[in-house]
Amino acid sequence: LAEDESVGSKLFTALQQDVVSELETRFAGVPCGFTAAPGRVNLIGEHIDYNDGFVLPMAIERYVVIAANRCEDPTRPFARIYSLDLDATIEIPLNAGPEPTLEGWGRYIEGVFSGFVARGTTIPPFDAVIGSNVPHGGGLSSSAALEVATATLLAEITGDALTKLEKALLCQRAEHVFAGVPCGIMDQYSSVFGEANQLMLIDCQSQDCELVPFDSSGVSVLITNSNVKHELTGGEYAERRSQCDRALAKIGIASWRDVSWEDVAAKQSELTDEEFRRARHVVTEIERTIKAADGFRNGRWEEVGTLMNASHDSLRDDFEVSCRELDVLVEIAIELGQEHGVIGSRMTGGGFGGSTVTLVEDAKVADVIAAIQQKYQEVTGLKCDCFASHPALGAHVIQTQP
Ligand code: GAF
DSSP, rough: HHHHHHHHHHHHHHHHHHHHHHHHHHHHOOEEEEEEEEEEEEESTOOOOOOEEOOOOOEEEEEEEEEEEOOOOTTTOOEEEEEETTEEEEEEETTOSSSSOOOOOTTHHHHHHHHHHHTTOOOOEEEEEEEEOOTTTSSSOOOHHHHHHHHHHHEEEEEOOOOHHHHHHHHHHHHHSSOOOOOOOOHHHHHHHOTTTTTEEEETTTTTTEEEOOSSSSSEEEEEEEEOOOOHHHHHHHHHHHHHHHHHHHTTOOOOOGGGGHHHTTTGGGHHHHHHHHHHHHHHHHHHHHHHHHHHHTTHHHHHHHHHHHHHHHHHTTSSOOOOHHHHHHHHHHHTTTTGGEEEEEEEESSSSEEEEEEGGGGOOOOOOOOHHHHHHHHHHOOEEEEEOOOOOOSEEEEOOO
């Protein structure tokens, strides 16, 4: 794990250098604003952030970085932003309105601009370069990281002192309105509030967060990107949300937080089979997450592993957001088992592709990675990417040398 820590920080340093040197050559400037925001991995508590539940994510050592300099012409009505990864430039109107006018990745940025405009903040013209090492489409919140890095930059160059929670909510709104994904708060919240060596137990009802220390425990968080992204994601996500809403309305209780398993069972005959299984996932996942947070706090690894495995089963069978490749990855990890240092494994994030998260004893990480990669390729014909990450620092301004 110590080795991987240096991998994460070396990658971060290299990314910062690439972005700053591109800013110098492309826009002839030294940064007047320089910010970073991380992706996230969720340990447990899936698809319950929009159901008033608890989630247990951590920010990861993979970041979106933006460096900006002010443009010479103060009357220019747009910001010009170059993406290192895509080798493409976009122009974002400084007075971005409530509806998207751009396509693709520009929408996330335009959505954040629009949020600042709605707060009455004046955005000055600037040029910027963006780089990222959050795997795109890996279910590790690369879009939330882009939104939060942009919001952190705008706060820095405009002096808008919005709170961390306001920033997370502004970015969530950008995702809803500009990207068309009715997401919960987990991804943007994790990217804003992440702390080194801490998991975040987020209460998505009160939007408070309790930090759960996760450091020097002898256990590593291994992230495995299946490298598949099934196209269904957008529509299926919204459909799960409305199925949960319909089930809750039939159960007749205002919030999922107050729904017990008995309440669900009592209404089973009024729920469709799908609604019943979605409800069972929500109620049992909230309970698993609370128990798992306590297990992490107290190093009860066997219990944490059992809860993670059960979470995956529930997401696969009751919530139906897994896919064959994710199931294969989880089965390989669970089959390796305790003998090979695997504590537990599950899909993470929205699903239908993306990544799994596996807890592994530190000393066994390299062997587990080798075994997973080999077996995954044998079974699916695909390559997966694995890396371990410590819980990382959330969005921040990067200090440049004077
Ligand atoms: C996606 C969403 F953006 C999150 O809000 C969350 O619902 C997650 O899927 C599933 O837990 O990442």
